[in-house]
Amino acid sequence: MNVNGALEVLDRMRLPNGAYTASVSNDYNYVWIRDVVYTVLPFINDPSNRYEKAYHALFDLFQTYEWKIDIHTEQKPQFLFEYIHARYSIDLKELPDEWGHAQNDAIGAFLWGVGEGCRHGKKVIRDERDLQIVQKLVHYLECLQYWQSEDNGMWEENIEIHASSIGACVAGLQSVRMLVNVRAELIKKGEEALRFLLPRESYSKVADLALLSLIYPYRLVDRDIALQILNNVSGLLERKNGCIRYENDLYYNEGREAEWCFGLPWLGLCYMELGMVNKAVEYIDKTKSIIPENWEVPELYIGGSDVPNKNTPLAWSVSLSYLFLTKTDMIRTEQVT
Helix, strand or coil: CCCHHHHHHHHHCECCCCCECCCCCCCCCCEEHHHHHHHCHHHCCCCCCHHHHHHHHHHHHHHHCHHHHHHCCCCCCCCHHHCCCCEECCCCCECCCCCCCCCHHHHHHHHHHHHHHHHCCCCCCCCHHHHHHHHHHHHHHHHHCHHHCCECCCCCCCCECCHHHHHHHHHHHHHHCCCCCCCHHHHHHHHHHHHHHCCCCCCCCCCCHHHHHHCCCCCCCCHHHHHHHHHHHHHHCECCCCECCCCCCCCCCCCCCCEECCHHHHHHHHHHHCCCHHHHHHHHHHHHCCCCCCCCCCCEECCCCCCECCCCCCHHHHHHHHHHHHHHHHHHHHHHC
């Protein structure tokens, strides 16, 4: 399988401003902050400027809505539209539709990607104004009291306290503490909240696909918690065409929960993080089974069928599949030599 096909698909989804559309379908022809963070992970060690340009686009977006960030570094949002939005038009403007905009993990993911990019030598920060945005986003999370803040979570659904959201914020704050001022107590409160919640995602969910983010890419949890998360996800959520997000998920459910394609390479990447190479290798063929010849990896297979939904390709699915297969190709090459 030619993995370069993945990069060609991602390039087709890259916008002139440097950001990426989540998919090309009418439902998903938007820019999600979180999706961009995951989509550009393959480029963090790449000589191109795709990683930087994506973050520059997001910094421009935050500068457009800096007035909103300023308000909510002082007072908590009361209504969903007051939160920093998670989804934007392709020209990076807020959308008027009602949406689950309380997604603290998206802000944490952005901060993590900024710090991680800087550590990899990427010129993510252009000037003092970008640094000011980073500092204000730190204050925004503090004002929210993210460690005890109910939000819509990664899946943009029910409002409750999500471990994956708190974890993303902790990872983001740790990532930028060399760039701006982050009080140690701010990170400590998030860590304490995670000790209380994990390995659950929330009060209503024991296993949730979103928890994999705390292993990859955030590398936030210790081995014991990571193994508990992986056992729960692989044991309860893994299916033939991917992973369900959580039990009794109603999205694209036609008799059974929808199977999200990126769950398989994501599990493989998590096992790689734990040094469990033999376990990770089990996911190579599983991942290849959900990648079509043209590399247009779907968002999901509709529950109870072998039919992908219309959000095909999903940039995030393409990215994680590419990352996992390139990492395992390197292992196999080393074993041969």
